[in-house]
Amino acid sequence: MGKLGNETLRAQLGRRTWYLLHVMASRYPTEPTKDEVSAMKNFLFLMSRLYPCGDCAHHFQQHLKKHPPVASSRDELEQYLCRMHNTVNKVLKKPQFDCATVHDNYDCGCGPDNVRYKPDGAKP
Numbered sequence: 001m002g003k004l005g006n007e008t009l010r011a012q013l014g015r016r017t018w019y020l021l022h023v024m025a026s027r028y029p030t031e032p033t034k035d036e037v038s039a040m041k042n043f044l045f046l047m048s049r050l051y052p053c054g055d056c057a058h059h060f061q062q063h064l065k066k067h068p069p070v071a072s073s074r075d076e077l078e079q080y081l082c083r084m085h086n087t088v089n090k091v092l093k094k095p096q097f098d099c100a101t102v103h104d105n106y107d108c109g110c111g112p113d114n115v116r117y118k119p120d121g122a123k124p
């Protein structure tokens with residue numbers, strides 16, 4: 001992936017990506033299936049390869065190598081992503097976020113979180 005030299009675009013992309021990641025974690029199942037755990041880990045690895053800012057993607061990949069994703073529950077994933085975001089904050093000399101508050105900050109409020117989506121006609 002090429003270097004994204006435009007700092008405004010890089011920051012906007014970063015803010016929106018972090019928002020997506022943190023909201024995904026806030027809506028992730030409390031007890032995910034094996035398939036969901038695997039999908040989330042694959043998603044993070046693929047995202048780190050395709051993230052459209054070359055140096056960010058490089059740091060993202062290095063982080064995943066050093067700290068493989070933890071996604072066995074919602075709480076674990078929320079904390080993992082919060083720590084990952086704090087690592088980037090540290091490199092960029094931004095304040096550290098209090099990970100104890102992360103769930104309250106990213107609860108998207110888009111429906112009861114213990115009801116799984118079932119496509120029409122799917123057996124429960």
Ligand SMILES: Cc1cc2nc3c(=O)[nH]c(=O)nc-3n(C[C@H](O)[C@H](O)[C@H](O)COP(=O)(O)OP(=O)(O)OC[C@H]3O[C@@H](n4cnc5c(N)ncnc54)[C@H](O)[C@@H]3O)c2cc1C
Binds near residue numbers: 014022
């Ligand atoms: C995977 C990834 C790697 C990146 N690597 C680089 C890089 O190498 N170089 C570079 O210049 N930019 C990088 N960025 C972008 C960078 O992290 C910021 O998004 C960008 O600089 C804008 O910063 P910001 O101050 O607006 O807040 P952001 O860091 O984008 O955060 C947005 C909001 O999230 C909240 N927040 C902050 N920390 C946390 C946390 N730990 N957990 C939960 N919520 C939090 C705060 O409310 C904050 O205002 C990367 C982004 C991503 C997604």
